[in-house]
Amino acid sequence: MNEDNLLALRDVSYTYDGEDGQRVPVLQGVDFTIQKGSFVSVLGHNGSGKSTMAKLMNALLLPEGGTVLISGMDTKDGELLWEIRRHVGMVFQNPDNQIVGATVEDDVAFGLENMGVDPKEMRVRIDEALVSVGMDSYLQAQPHRLSGGQKQRVAIAGIMAMRPSVIILDEATAMLDPQGRMEVLNLARQLNRDEGLTIINITHFPEEAIYSDKVIVMNAGEVLMEGKPSEVFNEVDRLKQVGLDVPFAVRLRHALHSKGIDLPFVLHQEELVEHVCK
Numbered sequence: 001m002n003e004d005n006l007l008a009l010r011d012v013s014y015t016y017d018g019e020d021g022q023r024v025p026v027l028q029g030v031d032f033t034i035q036k037g038s039f040v041s042v043l044g045h046n047g048s049g050k051s052t053m054a055k056l057m058n059a060l061l062l063p064e065g066g067t068v069l070i071s072g073m074d075t076k077d078g079e080l081l082w083e084i085r086r087h088v089g090m091v092f093q094n095p096d097n098q099i100v101g102a103t104v105e106d107d108v109a110f111g112l113e114n115m116g117v118d119p120k121e122m123r124v125r126i127d128e129a130l131v132s133v134g135m136d137s138y139l140q141a142q143p144h145r146l147s148g149g150q151k152q153r154v155a156i157a158g159i160m161a162m163r164p165s166v167i168i169l170d171e172a173t174a175m176l177d178p179q180g181r182m183e184v185l186n187l188a189r190q191l192n193r194d195e196g197l198t199i200i201n202i203t204h205f206p207e208e209a210i211y212s213d214k215v216i217v218m219n220a221g222e223v224l225m226e227g228k229p230s231e232v233f234n235e236v237d238r239l240k241q242v243g244l245d246v247p248f249a250v251r252l253r254h255a256l257h258s259k260g261i262d263l264p265f266v267l268h269q270e271e272l273v274e275h276v277c278k
């Protein structure tokens with residue numbers, strides 16, 4: 001395996017047991033690679049298999065067919081389970097389900113205590129993690145008094161303290177208000193840029209995928225498309241056919257094109273405003 005490839009799914013399939021005893025296939029032939037240090041978005045609407053894929057990526061689920069490799073470690077190897085879990089941190093949708101400590105400090109300490117990290121080292125890691133998510137002045141705060149965005153940042157600090165190689169945000173912004181969404185997304189971008197952390201942002205908001213190195217589009221349990229945001233979002237009709245939206249700037253350009261007005265292809269609203277005002 002190329003050492004730049006942090007994560008690889010090779011022809012992965014997965015099936016759930018349905019209520020009527022039928023087997024329900026939810027992933028088929030999923031095959032992609034994620035490079036170390038990259039920011040990847042997985043885009044797809046509800047039920048397309050994104051969460052199932054996220055769980056396969058940190059061995060919460062094991063593939064039925066194919067292989068999932070994390071830094072060359074096969075998730076099916078039971079002896080590597082805890083090493084894999086330490087490598088791959090997950091942040092889920094509901095911030096309230098992830099907070100376990102009575103204070104922010106206790107919460108970040110929780111995972112480290114489970115890992116048996118010694119108290120001196122723990123102190124260093126907690127402080128570092130809270131600085132990196134910008135929550136160091138909330139050490140003694142009660143998590144339930146924080147905003148949704150702040151709670152997600154504390155959840156991310158808990159993961160950072162375990163020194164992972166990749167953080168998967170599984171719809172981690174979906175329950176937040178616009179400010180909270182920006183807070184979490186900006187933090188993810190900062191951790192990627194400044195600390196070289198690999199980020200996988202699972203989302204159904206196309207606007208969030210603009211900032212990625214790569215977008216993987218899921219539809220009905222399969223990878224529909226994979227590429228740079230500019231490549232993927234240029235395929236407006238193909239995405240529309242499967243009920244997926246594109247960023248606002250692309251949508252507007254597409255609508256104006258049908259009225260005979262041609263604008264350059266841009267993904268950011270700000271750039272679009274600049275072009276229109278020229």
Ligand code: ADP
Nearest residue numbers: 016017026044045046047048049050051052053
């Ligand atoms: P997404 O994250 O894109 O919304 P999921 O991976 O959660 O997609 O779900 C994919 C499909 O698998 C959906 O049809 C969902 O109903 C089904 N599914 C998810 N979890 C289970 C489960 N525990 N048991 C049975 N079916 C499930």
